[in-house]
Amino acid sequence: MVAKLYCFGESGNAYKAALTMTLAGYAWEPVFVDFFRGEARSPEFLALNEMGEAPVLVDGDRTITQSGVIQLMVAEKTGKFMGAPEDRDEVLRWLFWDNHKGSSQFGTLRFLMNFLPEDKRPQETIQWLSGRVRAALKTLEAHLAGRDWMVGDGPTLADFACCAYLYYPEPFGFAREDYPNIGQWLDRIAALPGWQHPYDMMPGNPSDRA
Amino acid sequence: MVAKLYCFGESGNAYKAALTMTLAGYAWEPVFVDFFRGEARSPEFLALNEMGEAPVLVDGDRTITQSGVIQLMVAEKTGKFMGAPEDRDEVLRWLFWDNHKGSSQFGTLRFLMNFLPEDKRPQETIQWLSGRVRAALKTLEAHLAGRDWMVGDGPTLADFACCAYLYYPEPFGFAREDYPNIGQWLDRIAALPGWQHPYDMMPGNPSDRA
Numbered sequence: 001m002v003a004k005l006y007c008f009g010e011s012g013n014a015y016k017a018a019l020t021m022t023l024a025g026y027a028w029e030p031v032f033v034d035f036f037r038g039e040a041r042s043p044e045f046l047a048l049n050e051m052g053e054a055p056v057l058v059d060g061d062r063t064i065t066q067s068g069v070i071q072l073m074v075a076e077k078t079g080k081f082m083g084a085p086e087d088r089d090e091v092l093r094w095l096f097w098d099n100h101k102g103s104s105q106f107g108t109l110r111f112l113m114n115f116l117p118e119d120k121r122p123q124e125t126i127q128w129l130s131g132r133v134r135a136a137l138k139t140l141e142a143h144l145a146g147r148d149w150m151v152g153d154g155p156t157l158a159d160f161a162c163c164a165y166l167y168y169p170e171p172f173g174f175a176r177e178d179y180p181n182i183g184q185w186l187d188r189i190a191a192l193p194g195w196q197h198p199y200d201m202m203p204g205n206p207s208d209r210a
Numbered sequence: 211m212v213a214k215l216y217c218f219g220e221s222g223n224a225y226k227a228a229l230t231m232t233l234a235g236y237a238w239e240p241v242f243v244d245f246f247r248g249e250a251r252s253p254e255f256l257a258l259n260e261m262g263e264a265p266v267l268v269d270g271d272r273t274i275t276q277s278g279v280i281q282l283m284v285a286e287k288t289g290k291f292m293g294a295p296e297d298r299d300e301v302l303r304w305l306f307w308d309n310h311k312g313s314s315q316f317g318t319l320r321f322l323m324n325f326l327p328e329d330k331r332p333q334e335t336i337q338w339l340s341g342r343v344r345a346a347l348k349t350l351e352a353h354l355a356g357r358d359w360m361v362g363d364g365p366t367l368a369d370f371a372c373c374a375y376l377y378y379p380e381p382f383g384f385a386r387e388d389y390p391n392i393g394q395w396l397d398r399i400a401a402l403p404g405w406q407h408p409y410d411m412m413p414g415n416p417s418d419r420a
Contacts, residue, residue, distance in 0.1 A: 025259070027297040051307055051349055062299070066306040069299055089279055097261055099310040124334035139261055 003028045003059035005070075006048065008035050008204035010115070012107050012164035014055035015198040016067040017074075020160045022194050022201065024078040028057075032203040036115070065181055068095045071157045083156040090151045094158035101136045106165035109133050110172035115206075130173050137179055144181035148188060155192060163189050170206070213238045213269035215280075217259065218414035220325070222317050222365050222374035224265035225408040226277040227284075230370045232404050232411065234288040238267075242413040245327070262266050275277075277303045281367045285390070293366040300361045304368035312345045316375035319343050320382035324416075335384060347389055354391035365402060373399050377407055 005021070007026050014111055021028045033039050033054045033145035038054050049056045049065045057064045057073075064070050072095075075082040083091050092148035098104075109129045140162060143150065166174060166186055176183030189195065199205040215231070215238050217224035231238045232324035243249050243264045250262050259266045259275045267274045267283075274280050282305075285292040291302050308314075319339045322331055350372060353360065360368035376384060376396055397403065409415040 043315065050353055051311070053311075063317055064299055064303070066303040066310075068306040069303045072302065073299070089274055089283070091277040093274070093279045096278040096306075096309050099306050100276075100314050101261070101263075104310050104314060115396055122338050125338045128332050128335045143260055 001060065003057055005029070005030050005202075006031045006033050006045075006056040006058070007054050007201045007202045008033050008200040010168075010204060010206065011035065011054050011202070012103055012168065013053070013067045013199065014104075014202060015167075016161050016164045017055045017057060017070040018076050018198075018201050019164070019195070020071045020081065020157060020197070023078045023155070023160070023192055024074050025194075026074050026078055029152055030202050034204075036209060068099060068157075068161065071161065073097065075157055081156050081160070083152045083154070083158075087152045087156070091156045091158045094150050095161050097139075098158075098161040098164075102140065102162055103165050105129060106132050106172060106174070106188075110168060110170050111166060113172050114170040133173050137174060137182065141179045141181050144185050147181075148185070152186075155189065157187070159189055164198070213267055214241050215254075215412075216243050216266040217237070217241050217242045217264050217412045218267070219409045219412040220378075220414060220416065221245065221264050221412070222313055222378065222408065223263070224412060225377075226313075226371050226374045227265045227267060227280040228408075228411050229405070230281045230284050230291065230367060232406070233365070233370070233402055234284050234290045235404075236284050236288055236332045240412050245416075246419060271379075274382065278309060278367075278371065281305065281371065285367055291366050291370070293362045293364070293368075297362045297366070301366045301368045304360050305406045307349075308368075308371040308374075309406070311342075312350065312372055315339060315343050315346055315374050316382060316384070319379050320375060320378060324380040325383050337381050343383050347384060348354070348391065351391050354395050360395075365399065369395075369399055374408070 005014065005017055005022050006019060034056060039045055040054060046052055051065060053065065055067055055070060057070045064073055082088065109126065112126050149155055150162060164185055166182065215224065215227055217228060217240050226232045245264065249255055250264060256262055261275060263275065265277055265280060274283055292298065322336050359365055360372060373396055376392065
């Protein structure tokens with residue numbers, strides 16, 4: 001039975017898992033989670049993942065949540081995208097950084113600025129979070145100076161984590177022209193065989209709700 | 211040469227590393243980072259950790275950043291606190307959850323509510339983040355119902371990550387009486403041989419700046 005990824009197109013966290021599996025050639029199929037109608041907080045979904053979050057991967061008798069854990073499982077099973085043995089700490093630390101300072105803030109700011117009704121958007125919070133997002137993008141831009149990939153000489157899980165929210169069209173303060181190293185790196189990832197945009201890789205996108 | 215942990219008492223993230231090493235019997239000594247005077251953003255510190263964050267562990271010729279990576283290294287080297295082999299995914303997913311939804315938000319809210327000057331505290335943001343912190347605490351409280359430890363039958367890295375900000379006295383919306391499962395679990399961790407409060411384990415605390 002092919003692995004099932006509970007996901008939705010707007011979720012960069014789900015995209016990290018979907019992109020890693022796709023590029024590693026790990027067979028999977030999507031199961032749509034209707035996040036915007038509250039499905040991730042439903043009793044049925046909480047029985048699958050008490051954290052109330054996508055993605056969830058159901059793979060044989062193994063149920064895995066948290067994109068980082070799914071990414072690590074795929075790397076372990078396929079032998080791909082973990083980098084050289086001496087780079088393991090470095091790959092792991094960017095996965096943690098992404099979860100802590102990168103995607104977590106990019107995704108939240110994008111949600112507040114685009115997916116809340118206009119009259120419900122908390123303006124002070126958006127300003128505050130924008131500052132934190134700029135600081136994270138600055139760290140990423142500086143790290144990518146003179147590098148093709150986040151770690152070592154080729155793509156790793158660190159690239160597929162840190163890039164995830166940066167392909168979305170909805171504005172949250174990231175523009176490629178302001179961060180040229182990031183922009184070129186996103187093009188490099190998008191040129192990998194099998195790459196697809198999150199809205200093409202997973203079901204569900206804002207136009208469904210328009 | 212004993213491993214050096216760049217840290218400061220107020221940092222729950224540094225505490226995760228310090229607590230894990232201490233309880234695992236991994237020799238370390240602290241190097242104080244004067245975070246509140248901007249040391250973590252100084253050129254010297256950025257040369258050590260481009261992310262501009264504590265903790266950093268310098269251990270022989272290995273420099274490790276991100277508390278989760280330090281925790282995993284200690285578990286690997288000492289054979290302690292990783293849980294049973296079949297629980298590895300579960301330990302990892304709580305480490306990622308903690309970095310994404312737990313400590314990241316607990317620590318940030320505590321900072322805004324206590325360590326910013328009173329007239330600079332962003333009230334709308336504090337309200338917004340308080341709601342997210344409550345949701346995270348609810349997930350933790352529910353997970354700990356009927357359990358002594360986050361994963362399996364004994365303490366693991368998952369406990370030492372998720373607990374880190376919950377021992378601090380500065381208010382950020384967490385009170386043990388509102389979360390009895392969490393309260394009992396914090397007592398259980400604090401009863402482990404060698405446990406110390408973060409302000410006793412690491413240099414630097416708010417009274418230094420009073």
